[in-house]
Amino acid sequence: xxxxxxxxxxxxxxxxxYFLFVPVxxxxxxxxxxxxxxxxxxxxxxxxRATRFWGRLLLVGTAIGVVTEIVQEFQFGMNxxxxxxxxxxxFGVPLAFEALIAFFVEAVxxxxxxxGWGRLKPALHxxxxxxxxxxxxxxxxxxxxxxxxxxxxxxxxxxxxxxxxELTDLGAVLTNPVLxxxxxxxxxxxxxxxGTLVIAVSGYHFQRRRDLDVHxxxxxxxxxxxxxxxxxxxxxxxxxxxxxTATQPMKTAAAQxxxxxxxxxxxxxxxxxxxxxxxxGLLSYLGTGSFDGRVEGVDDLNAQYNALYGxxxxxxxxxxxxxxxxxxxxxxxxxxxxxxxVWWCTRRGRLPxxxxxxxxxxxxxxxxxxxxxxxxxxxxxxxxxxxVFGLMRTSDGVSPRVGTATVAVSxxxxxxxxxxxxxxxxxLFLRFAxxxxxxxxxxxxxxxxxxxxxxxx
Numbered sequence: 458x459x460x461x462x463x464x465x466x467x468x469x470x471x472x473x474x475y476f477l478f479v480p481v482x483x484x485x486x487x488x489x490x491x492x493x494x495x496x497x498x499x500x501x502x503x504x505x506r507a508t509r510f511w512g513r514l515l516l517v518g519t520a521i522g523v524v525t526e527i528v529q530e531f532q533f534g535m536n537x538x539x540x541x542x543x544x545x546x547x548f549g550v551p552l553a554f555e556a557l558i559a560f561f562v563e564a565v566x567x568x569x570x571x572x573g574w575g576r577l578k579p580a581l582h583x584x585x586x587x588x589x590x591x592x593x594x595x596x597x598x599x600x601x602x603x604x605x606x607x608x609x610x611x612x613x614x615x616x617x618x619x620x621x622x623e624l625t626d627l628g629a630v631l632t633n634p635v636l637x638x639x640x641x642x643x644x645x646x647x648x649x650x651x652g653t654l655v656i657a658v659s660g661y662h663f664q665r666r667r668d669l670d671v672h673x674x675x676x677x678x679x680x681x682x683x684x685x686x687x688x689x690x691x692x693x694x695x696x697x698x699x700x701x702t703a704t705q706p707m708k709t710a711a712a713q714x715x716x717x718x719x720x721x722x723x724x725x726x727x728x729x730x731x732x733x734x735x736x737x738g739l740l741s742y743l744g745t746g747s748f749d750g751r752v753e754g755v756d757d758l759n760a761q762y763n764a765l766y767g768x769x770x771x772x773x774x775x776x777x778x779x780x781x782x783x784x785x786x787x788x789x790x791x792x793x794x795x796x797x798x799v800w801w802c803t804r805r806g807r808l809p810x811x812x813x814x815x816x817x818x819x820x821x822x823x824x825x826x827x828x829x830x831x832x833x834x835x836x837x838x839x840x841x842x843x844x845v846f847g848l849m850r851t852s853d854g855v856s857p858r859v860g861t862a863t864v865a866v867s868x869x870x871x872x873x874x875x876x877x878x879x880x881x882x883x884x885l886f887l888r889f890a891x892x893x894x895x896x897x898x899x900x901x902x903x904x905x906x907x908x909x910x911x912x913x914x
Contacts, residue, residue, distance in 0.1 A: 461855050463864040464536040467871060469837075471529045474875050476833055477826055478522035478882075483597055483644065484651020485515040486590040488678060493583055495674075506671045510894035511655070512570075512586075514886060519567065521882045523560070528871065536864060540844055540854030544606070547613050547624045551602035551631070559596035563589055597647070598640055605636035607845050608836070609704040615848075622848065635704055638697040645689035646789070646832065648682050650825040653792045655679030656799055657822030658890045663808070664815035671894045673803075680800045687793030695743065702744035702752065705846060707762075707771060708839035710755045711778040713740055717754040727783070766847070773841040781835040788828035795821040 458466075489511050496504035530552070533541045541548075569577065570585040577585070606612075612629030613622045624630070659676040662668055702709045709715075713725050724739035738748035745751065755772050762771040799818060802809040809815070840846055844854040 458861070460859060460861050460864055461852055463861060463868055464532075464855050464859075465851070467536065467864065467868040468529075468532055469834075470868070471532065471871055471875065473830055473833065474879070475522065475529050476829060478518050479597065480643075480647035480650035480825070480829055481518040481654065482515070482522050483593045483647035484649075484682070485511060485518060485654070486586070486593045487648070488651055488655060488682065489515055490583075490586045490590045491678065492675070493586055497579065497583055503670045503674060506668075506894040506896075507675045510671065511675070513889050514658075516567075516571070517882060517885050517889065519563075521878060523564075535867070536856050536859060537844075537854050538856040538859075540849065543621045543849055543854070544610075544613075544845055545621070547606055547610075547622055547630065548603050550624060550627060551599040551606075555596045555599035555603070558592050558599065563592040563596065566592065594644060597643060598636075601639050601643060602631055602633065602636050604836075605633040605639060606630055607843075608840060609633055609635040610845055610848050622845075634700050638693070638700040642690060642693040642697050645686045645693055646825070646829055649686035649690065649789065649792055650829060652679045652682030652684075652686060652796065653822050653825045656683065656796060657819045660799070660815045660818040661890065662893060663803075666808075668893050676799070676803065680796045683793060683796035684800070687789070687796070690789060698743040699746060705840065706753045707755065707758045707773070708778070709740075709744055710753060710758060711773050711775050711839055712782040712835070713752075714775055714779050715740070715752060715754045716756050718751065718757045719754065720751050721749050722752040725779075728779075769842070771842060773839050778835060778839045781831045781838065784831035785828050785835055788824040788831065792821060792824040792828065795824070 489508060492504055492508040492511060495501070496508055566585045566588040570582065570589060573582045573585060610622070611633050612624060612626035614625050615621070616623050655675055656679040659672040659679060662672045663676065698709070713722070714728065715722060720741065721738045722740040722744070723735035723737045724743065726734040726736060728734070741750035741752055742748045755775070759771050763769065795818060802814065842850050842852065844851040
């Protein structure tokens with residue numbers, strides 16, 4: 458492997474690992490805020506205990522997420538310095554906003570929320586967790602703004618003398634059509650991840666018939682969140698498909714393995730060898746809004762790009778793009794189907810008795826994480842061979858003076874460190890999840906009487 462291959466693998470490994478925690482933080486922050494609000498509205502101790510329980514699990518995800526994001530962003534200067542020099546003036550602005558919000562606002566108010574139990578006024582303490590929830594979501598918006606520029610560069614001009622792209626319109630960058638379509642889809646994916654996680658952990662305690670007064674309302678909240686998120690993913694996926702077809706037609710063609718330009722183009726549900734299950738006209742509708750719409754094929758687009766950008770192969774890895782797209786949808790649908798099944802089997806106070814029901818629910822918690830990973834692979838692999846679509850090829854963005862040995866050593870080092878972090882994070886999460894919520898007395902001791910919290914994080 459050369460430097461480019463190793464640099465891409467390293468960035469892929471660190472980003473996939475980081476993106477495991479981003480949806481958890483975004484989704485759980487909102488659910489913890491809702492649980493605490495329900496406690497304030499109803500004064501039911503079960504909601505307080507649930508807030509403390511899920512707040513602890515939120516902290517585990519947030520801590521690991523912050524560490525891995527810092528390492529991820531180091532790579533822009535380490536392995537991708539040519540890219541950073543070329544688009545740093547544009548790309549760096551939304552990343553600066555994201556760091557300010559995610560690292561400053563979120564950290565400050567999360568700290569106030571952790572240490573403010575029993576010290577801050579109730580309304581102020583509740584406001585802290587809501588600010589955390591809003592900050593995590595806003596941070597995702599700016600992070601996606603940076604990525605959307607790579608998918609559809611806007612708001613810039615190329616300074617031929619300086620040899621770089623320069624920001625000319627921040628508003629265009631922050632209202633990029635790709636960003637406006639991607640952001641709600643990503644937020645719904647985060648809600649699905651958090652909702653499924655709440656269902657799985659609550660299912661663990663349901664199986665053991667422990668603290669059901671705490672876990673039943675959390676389970677209902679998780680089910681509601683997952684179902685709403687599933688509906689939102691379908692609704693937000695429609696405009697995202699149309700924007701993708703308009704700005705990156707090659708990615709749309711690769712996702713369907715569509716070689717030739719077609720009208721009334723079919724949507725390939727599954728293609729394995731001679732088996733090819735298609736829905737006539739659906740791809741045209743999803744891409745253009747008309748069942749008779751024109752969808753360009755890989756071969757035709759490749760010919761156009763050769764004429765426009767010079768000789769080369771401008772098609773992404775078709776098997777990877779095709780299957781990552783389907784795995785994203787499949788695992789997402791599995792998570793939603795599980796949530797619906799849990800709702801049906803626990804309605805009106807029922808307790809499922811089949812010995813495999815709750816283990817199946819717990820294992821299904823992996824589905825949204827796999828869907829998020831597949832979605833990220835589809836988004837980034839489908840853009841290749843561009844690091845910034847139409848402006849810079851990935852091969853031109855790698856650091857010119859970093860050797861193969863240097864990248865290989867850092868790749869091995871990061872992989873080992875991330876493996877250790879993964880083990881530690883998983884053990885901590887499982888330990889706190891299995892321990893269950895605090896007792897009623899401990900939870901009440903951390904109330905609003907101005908006393909220090911008895912239940913320490």
